[in-house]
Amino acid sequence: MIFEPDLYRAVLGRFASGVTAVATVYEGDFHGTTVSAFSAVSIDPPLIMICINNDSDINTLISRSGIFSVNILSEQQVGISKTLAQKNPNSNQGSKLEGIKYSLGENGCPIFDDTLAFLECDVYEDIIAGDHRIYIGEVERGGLSDKMDKPLIHFEGKYSSI
Numbered sequence: 001m002i003f004e005p006d007l008y009r010a011v012l013g014r015f016a017s018g019v020t021a022v023a024t025v026y027e028g029d030f031h032g033t034t035v036s037a038f039s040a041v042s043i044d045p046p047l048i049m050i051c052i053n054n055d056s057d058i059n060t061l062i063s064r065s066g067i068f069s070v071n072i073l074s075e076q077q078v079g080i081s082k083t084l085a086q087k088n089p090n091s092n093q094g095s096k097l098e099g100i101k102y103s104l105g106e107n108g109c110p111i112f113d114d115t116l117a118f119l120e121c122d123v124y125e126d127i128i129a130g131d132h133r134i135y136i137g138e139v140e141r142g143g144l145s146d147k148m149d150k151p152l153i154h155f156e157g158k159y160s161s162i
């Protein structure tokens with residue numbers, strides 16, 4: 001580590017990012033997680049990446065299913081971001097997705113209602129990088145919402161808008 005962790009986090013927090021809801025399904029078990037570490041990687045082939053903490057419960061499901069969706073949240077969807085950023089204390093209490101409206105994409109992953117846009121991906125590569133995993137996703141399908149809300153922004157640890 002070149003400098004101390006608090007400063008490292010503060011520097012990263014100065015990078016304003018959008019907020020996504022990443023979702024997957026494995027054997028009927030649906031799961032979603034809030035992810036701001038999302039980026040385009042390649043146009044041809046169409047590849048994107050997400051970085052997920054090793055402690056995140058969604059890792060097991062994405063690793064097994066090999067599929068996930070990325071849903072780009074609007075500023076109206078802070079509630080979804082907060083809900084999916086919570087840990088499921090006990091999986092017997094039901095999915096975190098209960099109460100959130102979604103349909104199923106062609107690959108079976110949840111596509112949340114009223115987001116700005118979505119992508120359906122196959123896992124192209126899964127890389128262990130420190131305390132996170134990088135999932136490179138090959139985009140199979142995507143779509144745009146008809147209504148154009150402003151994006152949800154995350155900056156210096158707080159929700160914001162443009």
Ligand SMILES: Cc1cc2nc3c(=O)[nH]c(=O)nc-3n(C[C@H](O)[C@H](O)[C@H](O)COP(=O)(O)O)c2cc1C
Pocket residue numbers: 019032033034035036037038051052053055056057058059081082084085086087088154
């Ligand atoms: C705005 C925001 C952005 C986040 N971005 C990420 C991220 O990029 N990667 C990650 O692993 N966790 C991220 N998190 C934290 C996860 O959503 C959180 O750890 C969640 O509890 C993981 O859920 P799971 O264990 O059920 O998969 C973010 C949380 C918030 C509120």
